[in-house]
Amino acid sequence: MTASKRLVVSCLFLVLLFAEANSMGLKVGFYGKTCPQAEGIVKKVVFAAIKKAPTLGAPLLRMNFHDCFVRGCDGSVLLELSNNQAEKNAVPNLSLRGFGVIDDSKAAIEKVCPGVVSCSDILALVARDAMVALEGPSWEVETGRRDGRVSNISEVNLPSPFDNITKLITEFSAKGLDEKDLVVLSGGHTIGMGHCPLIANRLYNFTGKGDSDPSLDSEYAAKLRKKCKPTDFTTAIEMDPGSFKTFDESYFTLVAKRRGLFQSDAALLDNSKTRAYIFKQATTYGSTFFTDFGVSMVKMGRIEVLTGHAGEIRKMCRIPN
Incomplete structure (x- = not known):
């Protein structure tokens, strides 16, 4: 091996070692000694918010996803810039809601443990507690993240509801997530709403000839056309009709029947691994x-995290220190 190749290998090893060390900085109960009340405080704030407005659950879950897929799980989606060029100003993030839940959780924690708990950890805890409040799953959230100082609208390149399976797998793989994580996290569409512009092409002009998407069940497409006219840019549609406020397994039954709302939902039937998972969850007793x-949320929560002395612990989640 030449000296230049040895240098490249050594640098790659150091990069991988650094990434592993960063993720190893996370652990369940990170604040057990420095702020043991933190998780309880967040849960209280979230449960109160969801009780008042159950539809906040889906945006809070999306917020965590959108944060981790841009610059890693560093709370950068929470930052605001005077020039409106932060991540939250990007088109895919304009529909995010619930930033006040993050702010309220942070303010309550700061009163008890100032300068200890990061906004990125609060965001991860909020996402979990919001799902529990909607009768969904609970999991042990690893904490120990620190907050980033940068948020740039130009860096927002998120998986899209228009993506095909190849692109989705590539995008998730780039973040260390596999096909199972892709289909499992897509199951988050069991809650929340989509909007007519995101499905208009599936209903009216899929190939440019005024046709509908053949992967969409024809009866369901007819129902959607009654709700979404070609020029409708505002109407919201339930992603999981009948239980869009409850976190459950019915999303997979819908996708199996070719009734997934987005192209990215339908695309999950185009891969053997994701398709097998869908039919297993849709037909097997004991999902x-x-x-x-x-498990997949924990994996996602490890994406490009800042730990140790990297980043900072913000005093307020919307602005860097």
């Missing part, structure tokens, strides 16, 4: 979805 969802 593993809740357990699997927690």
